[in-house]
Amino acid sequence: xxxxxxxxxxxxxxxxxxxxxxxxxxxxxxxxxxxxxxxxxxxxxxxxxxxxxxxxxxxxxxxxxxxxxxxxxxxxxxxxxxxxxxxxxxxxxxxxxxxxxxxxxxxxxxxxxxxxxxxxxxxxxxxxxxxxxxxxxxxxxxxxxxxxxxxxxxxxxxxxxxxxxxxxxxxxxxxxxxxxxxxxxxxxxxxxxxx
Amino acid sequence: xxxxxxxxxxxxxxxxxxxxxxxxxxxxxxxxxxxxxxxxxxxxxxxxxxxxxxxxxxxxxxxxxxxxxxxxxxxxxxxxxxxxxxxxxxxxxxxxxxxxxxxxxxxxxxxxxxxxxxxxxxxxxxxxxxxxxxxxxxxxxxxxxxxxxxxxxxxxxxxxxxxxxxxxxxxxxxxxxxxxxxxxxxxxxxxxxxxxxxxxxxxxxxxxxxxxxxxxxxxxxxxxxxxxxxxxxxxxxxxxxxxxxxxxxxxxxxxxxxxxxxxxxxxxxxxxxxxxxxxxxxxxxxxxxxxxxxxxxxxxxxxxxxxxxxxxxxxxxxxxxxxxxxxxxxxxxxxxxxxxxxxxxxxxxxxxxxxxxxxxxxxxxxxxxxxxxxxxxxxxxxxxxxxxxxxxxxxxxxxxxxxxxxxxxxxxxxxxxxxxxxxxxxxxxxxxxxxxxxxxxxxxxxxxxxxxxxxxxxxxxxxxxxxxxxxxxxxxxxxxxxxxxxxxxxxxxxxxxxxxxxxxxxxxxxxxxxxxxxxxxxxxxxxxxxxxxxxxxxxxxxxxxxxxxxxxxxxxxxxxxxxxxxxxxxxxxxxxxxxxxxxxxxxxxxxxxxxxxxxxxxxxxxxxxxxxxxxxxxxxxxxxxxxxxxxxxxxxxxxxxxxxxxxxxxxxxxxxxxxxxxxxxxxxxxxxxxxxxxxxxxxxxxxxxxxxxxxxxxxxxxxxxxxxxxxxxxxxxxxxxxxxxxxxxxxxxxxxxxxxxx
Numbered sequence: 001x002x003x004x005x006x007x008x009x010x011x012x013x014x015x016x017x018x019x020x021x022x023x024x025x026x027x028x029x030x031x032x033x034x035x036x037x038x039x040x041x042x043x044x045x046x047x048x049x050x051x052x053x054x055x056x057x058x059x060x061x062x063x064x065x066x067x068x069x070x071x072x073x074x075x076x077x078x079x080x081x082x083x084x085x086x087x088x089x090x091x092x093x094x095x096x097x098x099x100x101x102x103x104x105x106x107x108x109x110x111x112x113x114x115x116x117x118x119x120x121x122x123x124x125x126x127x128x129x130x131x132x133x134x135x136x137x138x139x140x141x142x143x144x145x146x147x148x149x150x151x152x153x154x155x156x157x158x159x160x161x162x163x164x165x166x167x168x169x170x171x172x173x174x175x176x177x178x179x180x181x182x183x184x185x186x187x188x189x190x191x192x193x194x195x
Numbered sequence: 196x197x198x199x200x201x202x203x204x205x206x207x208x209x210x211x212x213x214x215x216x217x218x219x220x221x222x223x224x225x226x227x228x229x230x231x232x233x234x235x236x237x238x239x240x241x242x243x244x245x246x247x248x249x250x251x252x253x254x255x256x257x258x259x260x261x262x263x264x265x266x267x268x269x270x271x272x273x274x275x276x277x278x279x280x281x282x283x284x285x286x287x288x289x290x291x292x293x294x295x296x297x298x299x300x301x302x303x304x305x306x307x308x309x310x311x312x313x314x315x316x317x318x319x320x321x322x323x324x325x326x327x328x329x330x331x332x333x334x335x336x337x338x339x340x341x342x343x344x345x346x347x348x349x350x351x352x353x354x355x356x357x358x359x360x361x362x363x364x365x366x367x368x369x370x371x372x373x374x375x376x377x378x379x380x381x382x383x384x385x386x387x388x389x390x391x392x393x394x395x396x397x398x399x400x401x402x403x404x405x406x407x408x409x410x411x412x413x414x415x416x417x418x419x420x421x422x423x424x425x426x427x428x429x430x431x432x433x434x435x436x437x438x439x440x441x442x443x444x445x446x447x448x449x450x451x452x453x454x455x456x457x458x459x460x461x462x463x464x465x466x467x468x469x470x471x472x473x474x475x476x477x478x479x480x481x482x483x484x485x486x487x488x489x490x491x492x493x494x495x496x497x498x499x500x501x502x503x504x505x506x507x508x509x510x511x512x513x514x515x516x517x518x519x520x521x522x523x524x525x526x527x528x529x530x531x532x533x534x535x536x537x538x539x540x541x542x543x544x545x546x547x548x549x550x551x552x553x554x555x556x557x558x559x560x561x562x563x564x565x566x567x568x569x570x571x572x573x574x575x576x577x578x579x580x581x582x583x584x585x586x587x588x589x590x591x592x593x594x595x596x597x598x599x600x601x602x603x604x605x606x607x608x609x610x611x612x613x614x615x616x617x618x619x620x621x622x623x624x625x626x627x628x629x630x631x632x633x634x635x636x637x638x639x640x641x642x643x644x645x646x647x648x649x650x651x652x653x654x655x656x657x658x659x660x661x662x663x664x665x666x667x668x669x670x671x672x673x674x675x676x677x678x679x680x681x682x683x684x685x686x687x688x689x690x691x692x693x694x695x696x697x698x699x700x701x702x703x704x705x706x707x708x709x710x711x712x713x714x715x716x717x718x719x720x721x722x723x724x725x726x727x728x729x730x731x732x733x734x735x736x737x738x739x740x741x742x743x744x745x746x747x748x749x750x751x752x753x754x755x756x757x758x759x760x761x762x763x764x765x766x767x768x769x770x771x772x773x774x775x776x777x778x779x780x781x782x783x784x785x786x787x788x789x790x791x792x793x794x795x796x797x798x799x800x801x802x803x804x805x806x807x808x809x810x811x812x813x814x815x816x817x818x819x820x821x822x823x824x825x826x827x828x829x830x831x832x833x834x835x836x837x838x839x840x841x842x843x844x845x846x847x848x849x850x851x852x853x854x855x856x857x858x859x860x861x862x863x864x865x866x867x868x869x870x871x872x873x874x875x876x877x878x879x880x881x882x883x884x885x886x887x888x889x890x891x892x893x894x895x896x897x898x899x900x901x902x903x904x905x906x907x908x909x910x911x912x913x914x915x916x917x918x919x920x921x922x923x924x925x926x927x928x929x930x931x932x933x934x935x936x937x
Contacts, residue, residue: 071460071467107324107463108331108456109415109423124416124426126401166471167464 034059038189041138041159048146052080052099054138056161056186064165068112068128073104075164076135080143082193085154094155095144103131149195158190210256217249253493260500273518274511278503285499290492297488304480320466327459331415331448335425338446339413341368342427346442349375350432354383362386371424372396372445375431379403383440396445402428406441415448423448423456509537516544525552585665585676590615590636593674602658602681603628604651624651628658632677635662641675646682655865657683691888694870698756706753709746716742755881759870765806765892767917772803772810772848776835779814783822790822790831790854797837803848804916809889816882817852817909824856824907831855839915846915847895853908858901867899886911 034057041054056078060068068074078099083091100117105128112131115122125131149155162185264282267275345364352360357375365373365386372395374385380398387395405412405428412428424445431440448456509532519527527548529541573594576583582599584607586592592615595607603625616629627649635643641664649656660679720739724732773796780792803810818833825831831854838849859867868887870880883899886909890897895913902908 067467067471070470071464072471073464073468104464106417106460108327108460109417110328111414111416113417120419122417122419123399124414126414130401167468 034061036161036163036184037186038159038161041157041189041191043144043157043193044140045146046140049142050144050146052078052138052141052143052159054078054159054161054189056136056138058132058136058163059184060132065128067165068103068105071105071107072166073102074135076101076103077162077164078138079158079160079162081158081160081188082144082149083156083158085156085192091156094148097143099138099141101135103135146195149193151195153195155193155195156190157193158188160188161186206259210252210259213252217245217252220245250490250493253490253497257493257497257500260497264500273514274507277510278507281503281506282496282499285502286496289495289499293488293491293495297484300484301481304477304484316466317470320463323459324463327456330452331423331425331456334448334452335413335415335427338370338425338444339411339427339429342413342442342444343411343429345373345444346429346431349440349442358384358386368444368446370444370446372443374398374443374445375440376443377441378439396426396443398428398441398443402426402443403441406430407439421457422450423453508532509541513540513544516548520548520551525555581678581680583676583678584615585674586615587674590633599679602679624649624656627651628660628679632660632662636675641673647679650865655683656681657686690869694759694884698759702753702757705749706757709750709753713743713746716746755885759881759885759888765809767804767806769802769804770807772805772850772913773797773800773837775807775810776814776837776850779811779818780835783818790825790828790833792818793832793834795834795836797839800837800839800848801846801915803913805893805913806889809892810913813850813886813889813911814852816886817850817911820882820909821852821854821856821907825854828856840912842896842912847912848915850911850913851908852911853902853906855902855904855906858905858907859899861901864899864901868897883909 036059037057039055039057041052043050044053045051056076058076064072064074078101080095080097080099081093082095083093085091102115102117103112104115105112106124109124112125112128113122114125114131114134123134125134162183164183264275264279268279345368348364349357349360361373361375361384365388371389372385372387374387374395375383376398377383380403382395385395387393402412402414407430409430411430412426414426416424416426418424424447427444427446429442429444431442509529512529512532516527516529525548528545531538531541531545573596576594576596576598579596580598582596582602584592584595584599592607592610592613595611597608600607604622605625616633628647631647631649635645641662644659644661647658647660649658658679659682660677663676663678665674665676716739720735724735727735776796777794780794783792814835818835821833822831825833833852833854836849836851836853838851840847840849868883870884887897890911890913893913895911897912898910900908900910
């Protein structure tokens, strides 16, 4: 079929746009892999205070491990939400807590520094596996005073984990909104809490 | 306006407004999302959706424009080719620079970002890290050795001496903290330079595991303030009092060295972050650039459509206007696009259509005037007693009036548009008329006036015909108009008047001397007959007898003339024509005529209104005429027939007298009714002339011809009533009687 010069020019323009789109699409970098979730969680009463124990599956890929070894920080946030269950009305929030951990490799000391951002405590860990193992376990984290809960009411506790890989300036995040490899968020892990 | 038309008219506007609206919404969402990270996460899908929707809207708009252009192009819509070319040129002019810029920007981004991560930078950072590590490593080993020495010195000391020695050794070594822990991590003694509320550095599992395996532990750690400390651990020598004690020492790193190490660490971390961002950043820039270029391309092409439409619209209007004018719509007015050259063209077009419209209006009015004039002329022509026929150069009948049809005896009005000499070929009179006219036209005589004598079924007809050339038509031969009048009756009347005058003069000049002549001859005979001898008396007797006989004959002739010239003095009454004929014929039968008289009378013939005496004279003249013609013929037979006939709208009674005699001479048929026309030796030639005169006085008609089997036949048509007779045959006024009386 023969086309007029106008149609040929339009056809060439459309083809160019299609090729450009195809060239841009493979630019995505590798992201975190695997399922990121809260495997288990519970609140343990000790000394009149509820302590949080949680186990989190961290889908750390080899690329992220290499990045950690190069000095890219990894931040884990654990959100705890305790709500009183009501029948006809929406649940009312009793307690809300976000625990933030920061894992970063110190190139000078050649050790991994795991820092509790809430308390300021930090640990020096020699290997990345030990550091990740440490990060995936929340042990006896005091979160709630028993006095805030009433024994004759029913409560729901939910835990969620969020992980941020790297420190990307917010403006860059705006620009790179389509790249989501450095931020993951697990589903809520919810269980019933009976004081 | 139906839905499709509304969609075509406002579709682009609605879609364009939607696109702009979506773009504004995207900006609002982006501004809202830029406040914090969570808002960004929440709005991110909507921002993406709105942006994609805007892009799709633009693409739909562009696709719609392209589809419309292709459709118009294939349908050969006026202006579509020009619009297509304009769009192509504008698109190329707009798209080519954008693509060039895009290519170079892509190259710059790719190579520029790569240059940020040159291998020297990475290697330099690694070397710096190694250098820092080496510098600290020396100090770390020194502190480890010192810790081992102190642990050895503390071995074997009692708990009381342990604390004092520990305090002294810490001060001597400049350490931040010395702590001796037992199993598993029980603090035995501690000495610290740090504030009192600071707990001793805890023994980590890693540390205790390594020390208990008999290997000293040392590590460079960071404290909570970001500074560096050296943590070392060494077991005390085993003894009865301290079977598994471990000395944990915490040494400070000099501030300058710590700051340098911290700087190295931060640079290393930042670079690692940058390296991590390298690919996504590059992809992001490429994506943003591509998106912007794509939007620019679409906007440029759409703008090309818009500009082309603005340019082509006046041309399309002009084409549509020209077509409308070609179809006769001179009221077309085009909207003025601008005051440039196209605007001048449109203004000129509007002026032209305005003038055309005005001219057409004037033409229409002129045409109406001409039509009115023609209608008036047609009315006049229709009322004329003169026949008028106009012919084209090809002898096609253009117009003909009723009088022409009546004179020529054919329906000429029905022949308008047909050839004069081909479509109409019936009628003896018309055939001869056509031959006479064609003969003159073939001689290219276009202006002539002539009296034409034409034979017809009812005798000779005389037409006064004039031919005049019509005004010459553009590029063709002139047509002609024929104006003719039947003057047969006029000529006959003139002839009758002349003969009447002759008759009066004869009656007056001849009849008066006849009586004295006759009386003188008789007196001469009476006076001299007796006194003369026999021979002379015989001569006188014969001479006077001849004179008296001839005078008597002359009296009869003068009486006949007197009768012919006599003024009509009619006494009209209704009577049965058949009865009159029967009575008249009975008289002839009583005279023992040699000829057989046969009657074929129409029993349904209604009574006739006429002068009974004159009608009887008609019958006498006709029967006498036939008897004279049949004189001496064996088997002579005269038939008298009556019929009720329709002559046009008139109800007529026909009297047909025919015989089996020799008939009329062919050359005299046209003039048998003229006075003194006769083929008989004794005839006066006034018998049929008087018959014709009486018939015409009754408003009737008379025809003479020969029968097919031989013999003469005269057909008289008389109106049955006064109304059918008309004014010509009504009783004249008394004054006219007196004037015309001889």
